[in-house]
Amino acid sequence: MKDATRAVSAGRRPFDNHGVVNPPVYHASTVLYPTFEALKDSRNIAPGDGVTYGVHGTPGTFAFEEAVTALEGGFRTRLSVNGLMACTAPLLAFLSSGDHLLMVDSVYGPTRNFCQTMLKRMGVETTFYDPLVGGAIRDLILPNTKVVFLESPGSWTFEVQDVPAICEEAKARGCVTMIDNSWASPLYFKPFEHGVDVSIQAATKYIVGHSDALMGAVTCTEEVYPVLRDGWRDLGVGAAPDDVYLAMRGLRTLHVRLPKHWENGLKVAEWLMERPEVLEVIHPAMPGDAGHPLWQRDFLGASSLFGFVLKPEFASDACQTALLDELEHFGMGYSWGGYESLLIPVYPERLRSATDWPREGRPKGQTMRIHVGLEDTDDLIADLSAGFRRMNAAAE
């Protein structure tokens, strides 16, 4: 079966529900058992294996989990209330006091913060590593390293990691590998084909796709599933039924939206590349990008979140105001993956600790993060063009 068919079909059982096409929304905390016998038996049902209590999921939850697994690969999926918790809860589930964590330096900022605050207080030591480390990760693995965490391409800087090389070295030394796979979505990178044990989706982004719900999904192999399942039970991780419904609705059209995002993103990236204001476009699907060879080897497509670097003379607040405040189609805001375009300045140099940004030998300037939506690219380019005109005037 191909992904488009999976996206449409997985998790649907209409004739369990009067023929209604979509899995219904069950609101539940209490779940009743008809007999004492059934109440007793329920103790043998693992969380997620049946409807036992609201937090462990309802039929809508299980349907969405099944659909994510069908696309992502792996054995089972569990949901969390948002993408950040889909990053933090597996770390809590798999790590203990005294363990060591290898975390990619280009990780999503709030995941980094979690390592530096709560995990640190819990006695877990984190070493941030160069996203481009490749197989040399072996030199960073300590006897107590339990987890190697990847995100590819990384947040803000879009460096592509050599996932198979890192996972091979990690696995040979008994570490669990986790990847934040939100950029590619389950369609454009298949983590379990590259040796990953745990894959994380901020489903808030492309899966929900309409900027109106938060959702996290964590998929893993059969081997490590018991640790994930028990972590979910111990922490009380879950997702709200109405949000699950919206995420499922989004997932049904993911394979139609993403190719358009990919195409629109490339058109805008190509236009930016020709602009005199722009030093560099950071988009792994662009030939010439440092991450392009790995992207070409491992990915099935590209989403529409990428970066570009403006010349240093456009870094002032006055220039940023001139560019951003009057854009008609690009909003300024966090998150991404919805149908609409976004543009913000970002400051990777304030976060990174293992590596410099810009990387050695790369030009210095204001880094921008752009999310290209489903508008017509002629309109988007005209909007940016007018913004660059205002920015040039402000720089004079």
Ligand SMILES: *Cc1c(COP(=O)(O)O)cnc(C)c1O
């Ligand atoms: C947004 C994001 C998250 C967190 O998702 P939320 O649902 O907003 O909590 C995690 N990882 C990456 C890469 C993200 O971009």
